[in-house]
Amino acid sequence: MTLKLFVKRTAPFSILWTLTNYLYLMALKKLTATDVSALYCCHKAFVFLLSWIVLKDRFMGVRIVAAIMAITGIVMMAYADGFHGDSFVGVALAVGSASTSALYKVLFKMFLGSANIGEVAHFLSTMGFFNLIFISCVPLILYFTKVEHWGSLSSLPWGYLCGLAGLWLVFNILVHVGVVLTYPILISIGTLLSVPGNAAVDVLKHEVIFSVVRLAATCIICLGFLLLLLPEEWDSATLRFLASIADKKSDEHGEELTESSVNTRSRSRANGTVSIPLA
16 A cells, blocks of 8 residues: 555545544533533434435435434524524534534445444554554644643643543444444444433533523434434334234234124024024
8 A cells, every 4th residue: 555545545534533523622612511412413413414415325304304403403502692602612613523523424434334343443543543643743733833722741631631542542442343343323322321421410510500492402402313313214114013013903803803703602592592694
């Protein structure tokens, strides 16, 4: 593999994943962890829209409804404190993080498809090597351009940084490998469970009071996320299930009618009555 081909195949994934993480962290400076995690759940709707447009996936009306619900939740979240100030910027950053994450996943599906465990391990190793060479200089560029400000090296919270790096490594491994080894829906449910988990931490530790608009927006986004987890054949499977229930009830009703007619005949014979069939 030449250097040009290596950069061409790895750079888009590395840049998108770096933007996803950076925008997510910047959003945490403006919003609570609950709001950011709820807005990040919108990436599932963006994945569906991009897959429908780019990959020509099957159109599903329920997923269009879910995407509309996600957009509605985004607008409500931005409206909670007015379309101005840090809240609006935080919403824009969180939505940007969800968008880059969706584009990353669509590109991954486009180029790798249903990858096995070996291909995923090779992909993560290659992207990590690319990040080490090229992305490591990004913090220095941000520092010297005055975009980011550091204190002295001794004042940096190295414990938190190392813990965050370790957790992020575990997260990436579990997300990429877990999709191969288990069902993708389990990974998606784990993402959704981060919303109530962060809400509990915000309420108990930070004593955050959520407004009615924010709670409604969070619930709408989470409900849309759950709708996006429905399988492609959910409608036909539901119709078959309802049809089987209806057939079972009709069979039970027919058996009841048969038993009642048999009992009626037995009583008639016991009483000495005979039924004469009509010609």
